[in-house]
Amino acid sequence: GAGVSQSPSNKVTEKGKDVELRCDPISGHTALYWYRQSLGQGLEFLIYFQGNSAPDKSGLPSDRFSAERTGGSVSTLTIQRTQQEDSAVYLCASSSGHGKPQHFGDGTRLSIL
Amino acid sequence: AQSVTQLDSHVSVSEGTPVLLRCNYSSSYSPSLFWYVQHPNKGLQLLLKYTSAATLVKGINGFEAEFKKSETSFHLTKPSAHMSDAAEYFCVVTPPFKTIFGAGTRLFVKA
Numbered sequence: 001g002a003g004v005s006q007s008p009s010n011k012v013t014e015k016g017k018d019v020e021l022r023c024d025p026i027s028g029h030t031a032l033y034w035y036r037q038s039l040g041q042g043l044e045f046l047i048y049f050q051g052n053s054a055p056d057k058s059g060l061p062s063d064r065f066s067a068e069r070t071g072g073s074v075s076t077l078t079i080q081r082t083q084q085e086d087s088a089v090y091l092c093a094s095s096s097g098h099g100k101p102q103h104f105g106d107g108t109r110l111s112i113l
Numbered sequence: 114a115q116s117v118t119q120l121d122s123h124v125s126v127s128e129g130t131p132v133l134l135r136c137n138y139s140s141s142y143s144p145s146l147f148w149y150v151q152h153p154n155k156g157l158q159l160l161l162k163y164t165s166a167a168t169l170v171k172g173i174n175g176f177e178a179e180f181k182k183s184e185t186s187f188h189l190t191k192p193s194a195h196m197s198d199a200a201e202y203f204c205v206v207t208p209p210f211k212t213i214f215g216a217g218t219r220l221f222v223k224a
Contacts, residue, residue, distance in 0.1 A: 004156070033212065042203065042216040043157075056210070091156055099145045099164075099207045104156030 002026065006092050006105035014113050015084060021077040021108045025094030032075050033102060034067055035091045043091065049075065050098060079110075087112045115140045115208045119215035127223045132176075132191040134218045136204035139185060146187045147205040148178055151217075157203060163187060174198070194222050 005024040013019055025032050034046040045059040049069045060066070064082075069075040079086055089109050093102035120135040138146065145164050149157040161172025168180045178189045187204060199222045204215040 035214075043214045045212060045214075048212070093157070098210065098212075101147060101159045101162055102157075102212070104149075104158070106154070106156045109154075 004092055004094055004103050004105035006090075006108050008108060009106065010109045010111075012111045012113065013082060015082060017082055018078065018080045019082055019110065021079075021090050021092075021110070023075045023077070023092030023094075023105060025073065025075070025092070026103055027073075029094035029096055029103070030072070031095045031097055031100070031102075032069055033093045033095075034075070034077050035093070036061075036088045037091055037107070038088045046077070046090075082110075082112045084112045086110060115142075115144070115206060115211060115213055117204050117206050117213050117215040119202075119204050119218045121218050122216065123219040123221065125221040125223065126194045128196055129193050132189070132194045132198065132220065134189040134202050134204075134220065136187045136189065136215060137185055138187060138204070138206045140206055140208045142208045145207045146178075146180065147207070148172065148176070148187075148189050149203045149205060151201045151203065153200075160189070160202075194220075196222050196224065198222055 007022045030051045032049040035043040047067045048056040064080045067077045089107040091107045093104045095102045116139045118137045147162045148160040151157045161170045163170045163180045171177045201217045206213045
């Protein structure tokens, strides 16, 4: 079956521009996660959606970052006024619930010039 | 406080020799524990999971891990390394309401 799909796979943009990253989770998965992985680093938690509950935004690094999940399915991570330090791979994962295995997309590689 | 510590940032083995990737955790609750693998330019793939049914957990590609509560460890092993095992490995713990990733261990496999 279809896995987690992320788009675009690569994004290059100029400093100061806004970017939107999309995640299409596995159908029926109620939990959706966003992570950031900088070069050679581990995963940094950004935000977690679970069903209709309020999202856990505790990992968002600044107010330039926001995310939404429409209809309990597709999610969009938005970064406003991008900075060079935002350059990283952004990974999305979904699962059937907290504590269940997470299924990851291949990520979006974001490069800020 | 909950935490995960992967004791080695990188491990190098020869093809055909055993692999040991070490992970220690700290959790106030009985957590679920996972190992994931990440190949270059790919997302993470689940290798195996522990959810209290059995202390020795078998995963894909010949990997297994043993949960030792007394040592708060969940080390990943494989009897014989293959070149295709070269990747980054992450130990993960999920106490309530959180997902905590270890910093990762990069496995190098020499021919």
